[in-house]
Amino acid sequence: xxxxxxxxxxxxxxxxxxxxxxxxxxxxxxxxxxxxxxxxxxxxxxxxxxxxxxxxxxxxxxxx
Numbered sequence: 354x355x356x357x358x359x360x361x362x363x364x365x366x367x368x369x370x371x372x373x374x375x376x377x378x379x380x381x382x383x384x385x386x387x388x389x390x391x392x393x394x395x396x397x398x399x400x401x402x403x404x405x406x407x408x409x410x411x412x413x414x415x416x417x
Contacts, residue, residue: 370396 368384370393376383383389404412 368393 366382366384369382370384370389371379371381372383372389373379384393401412403409
């Protein structure tokens with residue numbers, strides 16, 4: 354199981370962002386590209402908001 358988890362999850366960078374208009378095959382991760390920083394921040398806020406609103410366990414702070 355550990356090997357399969359590594360193959361499925363641990364090979365990806367911490368953040369991924371793809372410009373689907375320019376890169377429909379999602380081959381070039383632009384998460385570290387400064388030109389995409391505003392889009393990345395907007396998407397991060399949107400995701401965090403959704404995770405909090407749906408009480409996703411990944412957003413629960415232990416000890417609260």
